Amino acid sequence: MKVKLAVISREQLAVILPLIQKLRDASNAGDMDAMDVATDALLALVHDQRSVDLSEDEWKRRLSEFRSKDPTFQSDYLVSGELYARYFPDATPETMILQLPFNERDVNDV
Amino acid sequence: MAQVSIGQVENLEDLIRALESVREALETACREQIAAAERQCNEARGEVQTSESMLEDAIQSEQEAQQEMAEAQQSLESAENTLSAAEFALSACEAQPPDEDGYGPDCSGEEAAVAEAQAGVEAAQVALEEAIVAFEKATENRQRMEQRVEHAKQALAMAEQVFEQAQRECSSRMQEVNKSIDIGKARLAAARRALDAYLATNPPAARFYEWLHWHPEHGKPITPTVIRDRMNFSPEQQRLFQGYLYDRDPAYRKMVAKYRGDWTAAKGDVERNIVNRNARIHLSGQYAEQLARYALAPLGSKIETQSRTFVGSDGRYTKTDLIVRDLRAPVLLGRGEGMAAPVGGSLAFEVKCGKADYLYAQKDHMVFQAEGHKQADAHCTLCSRDIHDLSPEKEEELREALRVAGSPLVGMIPRKNEIDQSCLTFIHADAEVM
Numbered sequence: 001m002k003v004k005l006a007v008i009s010r011e012q013l014a015v016i017l018p019l020i021q022k023l024r025d026a027s028n029a030g031d032m033d034a035m036d037v038a039t040d041a042l043l044a045l046v047h048d049q050r051s052v053d054l055s056e057d058e059w060k061r062r063l064s065e066f067r068s069k070d071p072t073f074q075s076d077y078l079v080s081g082e083l084y085a086r087y088f089p090d091a092t093p094e095t096m097i098l099q100l101p102f103n104e105r106d107v108n109d110v
Numbered sequence: 111m112a113q114v115s116i117g118q119v120e121n122l123e124d125l126i127r128a129l130e131s132v133r134e135a136l137e138t139a140c141r142e143q144i145a146a147a148e149r150q151c152n153e154a155r156g157e158v159q160t161s162e163s164m165l166e167d168a169i170q171s172e173q174e175a176q177q178e179m180a181e182a183q184q185s186l187e188s189a190e191n192t193l194s195a196a197e198f199a200l201s202a203c204e205a206q207p208p209d210e211d212g213y214g215p216d217c218s219g220e221e222a223a224v225a226e227a228q229a230g231v232e233a234a235q236v237a238l239e240e241a242i243v244a245f246e247k248a249t250e251n252r253q254r255m256e257q258r259v260e261h262a263k264q265a266l267a268m269a270e271q272v273f274e275q276a277q278r279e280c281s282s283r284m285q286e287v288n289k290s291i292d293i294g295k296a297r298l299a300a301a302r303r304a305l306d307a308y309l310a311t312n313p314p315a316a317r318f319y320e321w322l323h324w325h326p327e328h329g330k331p332i333t334p335t336v337i338r339d340r341m342n343f344s345p346e347q348q349r350l351f352q353g354y355l356y357d358r359d360p361a362y363r364k365m366v367a368k369y370r371g372d373w374t375a376a377k378g379d380v381e382r383n384i385v386n387r388n389a390r391i392h393l394s395g396q397y398a399e400q401l402a403r404y405a406l407a408p409l410g411s412k413i414e415t416q417s418r419t420f421v422g423s424d425g426r427y428t429k430t431d432l433i434v435r436d437l438r439a440p441v442l443l444g445r446g447e448g449m450a451a452p453v454g455g456s457l458a459f460e461v462k463c464g465k466a467d468y469l470y471a472q473k474d475h476m477v478f479q480a481e482g483h484k485q486a487d488a489h490c491t492l493c494s495r496d497i498h499d500l501s502p503e504k505e506e507e508l509r510e511a512l513r514v515a516g517s518p519l520v521g522m523i524p525r526k527n528e529i530d531q532s533c534l535t536f537i538h539a540d541a542e543v544m
C-alpha cells in the first residue's frame with residue numbers, strides 16, 4: 001500500500017470534496033468497494049497533477065513528525081502544502097495537498 | 111448484542127473438558143504417588159520386623175556368650191583351686207624328713223599334679239579370655255541391632271508421614287479440582303439455559319447455531335447442493351460468525367483487537383483508511399478461510415489446511431487450502447475421475463475469494479492448484495460470488511477450465527466486499543467514528 005501526495009488546484013476542489021466525503025463515508029461504513037470507486041476517481045482526477053507516492057512506513061514517519069509538533073494533528077485527506085515542502089519545495093500554506101492511500105495491486109487473494 | 115454468546119458457552123465446555131482431563135491426570139498421579147508411598151511404608155515395616163528379629167537373635171547370642179563367660183570364670187576358679195591343692199600337697203610332701211637312708215621324700219607325683227594343675231589354669235585362662243572376647247562381640251552386635259531397629263523405625267515413621275501427606279495433598283487437590291468442575295458445570299448449565307432462551311427468541315442465532323453443529327445425514331451422499339448450502343451465509347450469520355471466531359479463536363481475537371486498537375487510535379481519515387486497507391488484507395483472508403473451514407469440517411472427522419503438493423519435476427509446489435479427511439458420508443460431485451469419494455475418503459478444496467477480475471486473472475493459477483488436489487479422492491474449488499460479475503462467456507470459460515483440470519467450481523462463499531464489510535464493521539464496533 002502507498003499514500004499518494006498530489007498537489008490540488010483550487011479549481012479541482014469542487015469535484016474533489018464530494019469524492020472525499022464519499023471516501024470518508026465508505027471508510028466509516030467499511031465498504032471497500034465504495035472506497036475503491038472513490039479512490040479510483042480521485043486518482044484519475046490527480047493523474048496529471050504533481051504528485052509523489054510514499055510507502056506506508058514513510059508516510060507514517062512524516063505523520064509522527066507532524067504529531068511531535070502538534071499532538072492533535074488530524075490526518076485529513078486534504079492538508080496544507082507547507083507540511084510537505086520537502087517533496088514540493090514551491091508549496092505555500094495556500095497550496096492544497098491530497099493525501100490518498102491506495103493499493104498498488106489487487107489484494108483480494110485468499 | 112447477545113446476552114450470551116455461543117462461542118463463550120463452547121469455551122466454558124472446553125474449560126470443563128480440560129478440567130476433567132486435569133482431574134483424570136491428577137487422579138492417576140495421586141494413585142501412583144500414594145501407591146509408591148504405601149510401598150515404601152510396607153518396605154520400611156518389613157525392615158523393622160527383620161531388624162527386631164535380628165535384635166532378638168543378638169540378645170540371645172549375647173546372653174549365651176555371657177553364660178559361657180561365667181562358666182569359663184568358674185572353670186578358671188576351679189582350676190586355680192586344684193593348683194592350690196596340688197601346690198599344698200607338694201609342699202607337704204617336700205616338708206617330710208629324709209628316710210633312714212638319707213634320701214629325701216619322693217614327691218614326683220605331687221610335682222606332676224602341680225604341673226597338670228598349672229596347665230589346667232592356663233587353659234582355663236585362655237578359655238575365659240576367649241569367652242570374654244565372644245561376649246564383647248555379642249554385646250557390640252546387640253548394640254548394632256538396637257541401632258538398626260531404631261533407624262528402621264525412624265524410616266517407617268518418615269514413610270508413614272509421606273504416605274499420609276500424599277493422601278492429604280491428593281485429597282485436598284482433588285477437592286479443589288472437583289469444586290472448580292462443579293462451579294464450572296453450574297455456570298455452564300446456567301449459560302446453556304441462557305443460550306437456549308436466546309436461541310428460542312432469535313431465529314438468525316438459532317440458524318447459526320444449527321449451522322455450527324450440522325452433520326451430514328447418515329448414508330446420504332454429499333453433493334454440490336450440500337456444499338453450496340453450507341457456504342450460503344447471510345450477512346447476519348456472518349456477523350454472528352465474527353463474534354464466534356472472536357470468542358473461540360485467540361489468534362483471530364488478537365488480530366481483531368489489534369485493528370480495533372488501530373481504528374480507535376486513528377486521528378484522521380487517512381489513518382482510518384489505512385486501517386481498513388490493512389484489515390482487508392489480513393483479517394478478511396483469515397475470516398474467509400475460517401468460514402470455509404467451519405462450513406466444511408463437519409463433512410469428515412479431520413480437516414487439514416495448506417497441504418503442500420509438488421507438481422512436476424521442477425520443484426514447483428501448490429498448497430491446497432483445505433483437505434477434509436475421513437469423510438462421514440460419500441461424496442458425489444459429478445461424473446468422472448476425482449468426482450467421488452467414499453466414506454472414510456478425502457475431499458480437497460481450493461478457496462478463492464476476490465473480485466471478478468481477480469478470479470478470472472487467477473484462472474491459470476487455479477488450474478495449476480488443481481494438481482495439488484489430486485492427493486485427495488475428490489476435489490473441487492470454491493470461489494466468492496464475485497464470479498457472477500464476469501461476463502457469462504468469461505464465467506463459463508473459468509468454470510470449464512476448472513472442470514477440465516478436475517477441480518470444478520461447486521460452491522460460493524460470500525462476495526469479497528461482504529466479507530470485508532463484515533470484518534470492518536466488526537472492527538469498528540464499539541469504536542467511535544470521528
